[in-house]
Amino acid sequence: MSRPAFAHIDLDALRHNYRVARSRHGGKALAVVKANGYGHGAIRCAHALAPVADGFAVAITEEAVALREAGIEQPILVLEGAFGADDVTLADQHRLWLVVHQDEQIDMLRAHTPRHPIPVWLKMDSGMHRAGFFPHAYADAFARLQTLPSAGPVTLMTHFARADEPDADTTRVQLASFEAATAALPGERSLCNSGAILGWPAAHRQWCRPGIMMYGADPMPTPDADLKAVMTLGSAIIGVRELGVGEPVGYGGRFITGRPTRVGLVAMGYADGYPRTVPDGTPIIVGGQRTRVIGRVSMDMMTVDLTDLPEAGLGTPVECWGPHLNVNVVAQAAGTIAYELLCNVKRVAFSDTASR
Template sequence: MSRPLTATIDLAALRHNYLLAKRLHGGKVLAIVKANAYGHGAVRCAQALADIADGFGVAAIEEAIQLREAGIVQPILLLEGWFEASELAQIARYDLWTALHSLWQVDELAASPLEHRFTVWAKMDSGMHRLGLHPDDFRTAVERLRASGKVRDLVAMSHFARADELDSDATPKQIARFEAATAGLNLPTSLSNSGGILAWSHAHGDWGRAGIMLYGGAGTDRVLPDWPQPVMQLDSKVISVRDLPAGEAIGYGARFVTDAPTRVGVVACGYADGYPRVVPTGTPVLVNGQRSRIIGRVSMDMMTIDLTGLDADIGTPVRLWGDGLPASEIAAAAGTIDYELFCNVKRARFDYQG
């Protein structure tokens, strides 16, 4: 019998979330499956979306090749572009789309001996200050790309830094910079990540890029009648039970001491499985659907939970996050975001349904 930690991936919920993104955006939408589909399994997620997705987005060429070799024929965009000129041959071979974010990439593309004409998403730094051409350089870069003879299709893109903050003026400022720098270029545009799709409808452009919302994550604080559904359910079981009197320390560092007689359950999940070690006592779990809490420090392979007053014993199912317990709640307890929780899951058995 295998260790009971299971990540159940609801592919029907994934499809629902993609169609929701399409409906809210109104244009075409890339399904972002980088980082192994945010920990959900890139190949299986892409295959589940293949008949409805306008295309896919990945971080690097290795991720794109994995999808192509698994039979994905839809457009695949390299969101970070290429890292050295030798990759252009692979981009051509696998018929990939590529982002372009720097003037050196303009030079390399123009100088390429390849006969292939590329689909390029030219990225502007409209205020995030991570990747992207400076707005003052953008028009010249586009003109050079058009004159190079190496470009088949060209899209202007940027990325929001604070789209999840609905009371911030950062996103309107980024939109204004982008619109000013692209005026008159007659290019299709892509601005909206999940937060943009959910909350900034006047900036949707031609292409959206749905990431965390595909997986039921919190793209913004905006609440919709039809909200993205959780895709991953992370579940384990109680593997040991003991009754302790008041005054007993539990786990490493005696971080928790019982203040009353306590029934303690041990659950097969720890930080080596991707569950955050830093969560405090009181972080919620669902024990056979009943809300309880972690007590003491999460260790490498196990955690201890409070079973006092609950109908639970060895073998009782425990939900770490998913339906009934949003991953964002666990992330908040850990001082992080649900993206990181999903990406860190390992050693779990993955069960794809729907």
């Protein structure tokens, strides 16, 4: 019998969430499947979305080429753009779209002799200060691209730093900066990540780039989107013991029993991607009922409180996150974000389902 730890991917939920993103935005949507589909499996996700998606976005050319080799035919945007001439050549060979966010990438395109013009998404730094041309330099970068035979149609884009904070004025300022700098420029626009799709209708343009919301984690502080969990991270109870009052549980003895306690051992640990940093009391689902993590999560195992779940025992299923426990809840307890938890899942057995 194999270890019961697993990650199950609901591809119907993935398609549902993509449709929600596209509907809320109103334009075309690039499904972001970088970082192995946020831990869900980029190829399985792209195949599931191919019948409905307008295109895909990845971080680097290697991710894009893997999708092409797996039979994905829709447009694929490389969000970090080219790192060197080889990336430009790959983009030309595989009909990829490239983000351009610095002068050196324009120079790479200028040096390339194209078989096909490469569609470009020209990125503006409208205030996030991570990547992109400053507003005062943006029109010049656009004009230089227009002269290159290797550059195809140019889409104007920016990225919001705080779109998931509706009370912050940052997004409004970034939007105004983008609008002022691009007012005289032709071309389609793309401004919205998941937070902006949900929280900033004024930023909706021709293209959006749904990421975390597509995997069922609403990035907004007050979720209102009809999103479904795509990943269920689960396992089973593999051991049970009874402890009296005042007994320590796990490494460092962080948790001390305050009553006679029935402790369940779960085949799941930080080597599987469940965060070591969760505190005692973090919710977890055992046999369909909510209970709590007790004791420090170790590499391969963790312990949960079964005292009020007398029917739970060896083999009882455990949901670490999924349709009955939102991954955002676990992420908040761990002091991180859902993105990190989902991307870190590994070693467990993956499976997926979708209606036919």
